[in-house]
Amino acid sequence: xxxxxxxxxxxxxxxxxxxxxxxxxxxxxxxxxxxxxxxxxxxxxxxxxxxxxxxxxxxxxxxxxxxxxxxxxxxxxxxxxxxxxxxxxxxxxxxxxxxxxxxxxxxxxxxxxxxxxxxxxxxxxxxxxxxxxxxxxxxxxxxxxxxxxxxxxxxxxxxxxxxxxxxxxxxxxxxxxxxxxxxxxxxxxxxxxxxxxxxxxxxxxxxxxxxxxxxxxxxxxxxxxxxxxxxxxxxxxxxxxxxxxxxxxxxxxxxxxxxxxxxxxxxxxxxxxxxxxxxxxxxxxxxxxxxxxxxxxxxxxxxxxxxxxxxxxxxxxx
Amino acid sequence: xxxxxxxxxxxxxxxxxxxxxxxxxxxxxxxxxxxxxxxxxxxxxxxxxxxxxxxxxxxxxxxxxxxxxxxxxxxxxxxxxxxxxxxxxxxxxxxxxxxxxxxxxxxxxxxxxxxxxxxxxxxxxxxxxxxxxxxxxxxxxxxxxxxxxxxxxxxxxxxxxxxxxxxxxxxxxxxxxxxxxxxxxxxxxxxxxxxxxxxxxxxxxxxxxxxxxxxxxxxxxxxxxxxxxxxxxxxxxxxxxxxxxxxxxxxxxxxxxxxxxxxxxxxxxxxxxxxxxxxxxxxxxxxxxxxxxxxxxxxxxxxxxxxxxxxxxxxxxxxxxxxxxxxxxxxxxxx
Numbered sequence: 226x227x228x229x230x231x232x233x234x235x236x237x238x239x240x241x242x243x244x245x246x247x248x249x250x251x252x253x254x255x256x257x258x259x260x261x262x263x264x265x266x267x268x269x270x271x272x273x274x275x276x277x278x279x280x281x282x283x284x285x286x287x288x289x290x291x292x293x294x295x296x297x298x299x300x301x302x303x304x305x306x307x308x309x310x311x312x313x314x315x316x317x318x319x320x321x322x323x324x325x326x327x328x329x330x331x332x333x334x335x336x337x338x339x340x341x342x343x344x345x346x347x348x349x350x351x352x353x354x355x356x357x358x359x360x361x362x363x364x365x366x367x368x369x370x371x372x373x374x375x376x377x378x379x380x381x382x383x384x385x386x387x388x389x390x391x392x393x394x395x396x397x398x399x400x401x402x403x404x405x406x407x408x409x410x411x412x413x414x415x416x417x418x419x420x421x422x423x424x425x426x427x428x429x430x431x432x433x434x435x436x437x438x439x440x441x442x443x444x445x446x447x448x449x450x451x452x453x454x455x456x457x458x459x460x461x462x463x464x465x466x467x468x469x470x471x472x473x474x475x476x477x478x479x480x481x482x483x484x485x486x487x488x489x490x491x492x493x494x495x496x497x498x499x500x501x502x503x504x505x506x507x508x509x510x511x512x513x514x515x516x517x518x519x520x521x522x523x524x525x526x527x528x529x530x531x532x533x534x535x536x537x538x539x540x541x542x543x
Numbered sequence: 544x545x546x547x548x549x550x551x552x553x554x555x556x557x558x559x560x561x562x563x564x565x566x567x568x569x570x571x572x573x574x575x576x577x578x579x580x581x582x583x584x585x586x587x588x589x590x591x592x593x594x595x596x597x598x599x600x601x602x603x604x605x606x607x608x609x610x611x612x613x614x615x616x617x618x619x620x621x622x623x624x625x626x627x628x629x630x631x632x633x634x635x636x637x638x639x640x641x642x643x644x645x646x647x648x649x650x651x652x653x654x655x656x657x658x659x660x661x662x663x664x665x666x667x668x669x670x671x672x673x674x675x676x677x678x679x680x681x682x683x684x685x686x687x688x689x690x691x692x693x694x695x696x697x698x699x700x701x702x703x704x705x706x707x708x709x710x711x712x713x714x715x716x717x718x719x720x721x722x723x724x725x726x727x728x729x730x731x732x733x734x735x736x737x738x739x740x741x742x743x744x745x746x747x748x749x750x751x752x753x754x755x756x757x758x759x760x761x762x763x764x765x766x767x768x769x770x771x772x773x774x775x776x777x778x779x780x781x782x783x784x785x786x787x788x789x790x791x792x793x794x795x796x797x798x799x800x801x802x803x804x805x806x807x808x809x810x811x812x813x814x815x816x817x818x819x820x821x822x823x824x825x826x827x828x829x830x831x832x833x834x835x836x837x838x839x840x841x842x843x844x845x846x847x848x849x850x851x852x853x854x855x856x857x858x859x860x861x862x863x864x865x866x867x868x869x870x871x872x873x874x875x876x877x878x
Contacts, residue, residue: 431640434600435650435702438632440624440657449653450642537644538689 272535281528288521292337303332303488314509321509324500329493333513336490340471340518343405343489347470350409351416352463358413359420360447364428370421377417385411386473393482401484404477408470416462423458427451457533464529468522475518490514544611544744545574545597545630545713551605552592552768566592568768569606569853574713574744579735581747581755581776583791584765591635593765594717594748598632599623610713628658631706635718637698641690647698648686650705658709674704678734696727703734714738717748732758752795756780761860764788767869770854774861784821784863786875789813820866820876825855 272278301307308318310326320329362373392407393399427433428451436446452459475491477483483492497503497511534540552567567589574580582590595601597608599618607616615626634640641647655667662670675682678700690698699719706714716735720728735745735758749755755762755776762779764772764787771785783789793809854862867874 431634431636432642432650434595434598434632434634435640435705436653437600438598438627439653440627441653442620453644454642539643539691 268535272532275531275535277527277531278535279531281524281526281531284520284524285528288337288517289341292334292341295334295337296331299328299331299334301328301331303327303335305331307331311505311507320513321507323496323510324502324505324507329510329513332488332493333490333517335488336493336514337517339401339484339487339489340474340491340521342401343408343474344467344471344521346402346405347408347412347474348463348466350406351411351413351466351470352459354410355413355416355462356420356459358417360424360451362417363421363424364443364447364451366425366428373417374421377414377421380411381414381418383411386476389473389477390480390482393477399483399485401487401489404474404484405470408473409466412466412469412473416466419462420455420459423455424451427454453536456536457529460532461526461529464522464525467525468518471518471522490517544576545746546609547572547593547597547606548609549606550593550596550603550608552589552596552601553604565768567596567603570765570768570770571606571854572763572770572773574746576712576744577739577742578761579739579745579747579759581749581759581762582765583749583752583755583762585750587767588765589768590748590750590765591717592768594632594715594746597713597746598630598715599626600632624657628709629711630713630715631709631711632715632717633699633702633706633719636722637695637702638690638722640702641698643690646687646689647693647701650701651708654705654708670708671704674707675701677707677737678704679730680704694724694727696723696730699723699727699731700734703731703738707738711743713744713746715746715748718750720749720754721751728754752791764791769864770862771864771868772862773854774858778858778861782858782861783812784816784857784861786813786816786866787868816866818875820874821857821863822853822855822865823874823876825857 304327306326307328308322308326310322310324312318312322312326314321318328318330320333322328323332358373358377362370362377388411389407393404424447433446433450436450441449471491474483474489475494478489478491479495479498483489483495491514493514494511497507497514502508502510548571550567550570551565554564554566556562556564570589570593572580582593584590592601596603599615603616607614609615610626610630615622618626641650651671655662659667671686672682675685680697680700685693685697685701693701699722703714703719720731723731732754735747739745747755747759759776761774762776763770764779764785766787772779772783772788779788780792783792789809789812793805797805854864857863865874866876
């Protein structure tokens with residue numbers, strides 16, 4: 226059955242569309258791949274054969290595992306004065322030490338945790354808010370659209386970063402999850418606008434009308450007909466929000482409004498700059514966190530390009 | 544079976560919705576079981592809008608739609624689901640009627656989940672095979688493929704098969720032929736004829752006069768949202784009365800007649816009807832003032848028909864409206 230599915234998907238490459246439809250033998254057994262749920266299994270099958278998805282996933286999951294499991298194998302806590310100051314990478318300290326003799330690798334591993342937390346939570350919150358508002362506004366139209374659009378525009382013109390500074394300074398809440406939540410609440414408007422625009426254009430297609438003729442409700446239409454056409458876009462949105470949250474968090478950390486009880490990759494870079502790691506040539510202090518953020522966001526992007534091919538059968542190369 | 548009475552559709556346009564656009568004006572028509580009624584008109588005449596209002600994809604602004612004596616103008620979600628068991632539509636563009644990222648089977652699966660959740664897999668499968676056989680498709684060639692792997696004619700027939708699964712009584716066919724190759728057109732047309740023989744009522748929306756002539760029992764000619772002429776296909780096509788209908792028919796190429804012959808015939812008709820308006824003549828002959836037109840226009844009883852959008856019965860089963868073209872123009876008879 227696997228092989229047959231592969232064959233059906235190859236046809237647009239091997240011949241013109243009309244020719245493909247005239248090859249009776251190519252579909253294989255009538256029951257193959259036609260069970261409910263077959264679509265999800267097939268998507269997974271193509272996802273696991275796409276090199277871009279695999280590469281991106283390996284890097285991201287690698288960092289995630291390092292962040293989750295790493296602390297269990299470390300001898301020092303991130304803030305411990307563990308060894309000689311300013312030591313370059315060695316067997317004892319794989320990423321070297323800071324000006325104060327703190328283990329950079331321990332800080333990096335702890336920073337990965339909070340970075341993933343900020344990205345997932347901040348990106349997740351803004352993705353959920355933005356997509357909900359975008360889908361509803363775009364599909365329902367009329368007064369609901371006007372109201373939601375007004376809300377979106379109001380939040381859009383609020384200088385989010387300034388508000389974040391005020392909230393952080395005034396409420397004094399400095400835990401990583403709260404920071405992520407605040408970031409999420411202020412970064413959704415462009416998602417809502419983009420999703421609304423795409424929903425507007427998809428709504429006028431005939432297959433939406435046909436779904437309505439099948440007696441299907443609004444929620445089901447949005448979930449089963451509209452959203453699947455935008456899966457790769459929605460995922461890209463999440464990737465951008467994920468990266469944006471990490472960067473916003475790093476900026477907040479940089480101006481001293483970061484978490485007081487945790488380490489993050491942004492805080493590491495902040496400290497490295499504060500203690501002149503650049504001038505002292507302590508490259509092992511600032512390169513790992515910078516490279517870490519770049520690799521995570523970059524791999525997510527590569528994964529997104531691959532998933533575009535998986536979700537859109539016309540782009541499949543195989 | 545399906546009756547539209549003085550159906551209106553008005554769009555608000557301009558800044559702050561200050562001006563009105565009448566897409567459909569006071570349209571009254573009916574479709575019986577085992578009958579094909581063609582809605583013929585150019586782009587923007589409101590024919591697709593009427594189809595969409597019948598299918599409840601658009602809300603009507605005024606007038607009523609009744610189905611088997613029941614008023615279905617405004618329906619809640621539940622009532623609409625029941626309505627769709629009997630009334631289904633097929634649209635113009637088969638390629639946009641399928642979600643491009645899913646296999647075509649999913650369209651049927653949606654229908655099954657929505658209406659037949661209790662039907663077993665094998666039972667559904669045999670129903671599906673029957674419906675596909677009715678539209679002369681081989682299940683093994685079609686199922687499990689993506690829309691871009693099938694031809695337009697196959698997709699269009701699949702959509703008709705989808706409607707057949709529901710045991711429908713009325714099919715709204717919105718320009719279903721216009722995107723198809725000439726070679727597959729006749730298959731779909733003949734399929735409609737077969738459905739008609741089974742007792743289905745078909746509302747056939749088209750801009751193509753020859754298709755309307757070939758397939759339908761009665762035709763409705765629309766111009767700018769208004770019915771200008773309505774009647775049995777033979778009556779309207781053999782003896783077109785309204786200036787717009789005459790223009791339309793005179794612009795269709797014939798295999799067996801030259802342009803000169805067509806133009807001579809049309810010139811004779813134009814000379815006979817020049818400066819007249821059969822609608823206002825009939826109204827005047829019946830000795831009614833304009834305010835009472837409502838009763839004369841197909842006996843719709845109550846409701847006021849504004850000046851010049853009603854119809855009079857010129858010959859049995861052949862109705863014609865005021866001879867002006869657009870609703871804003873004056874009547875050529877000068878009344």
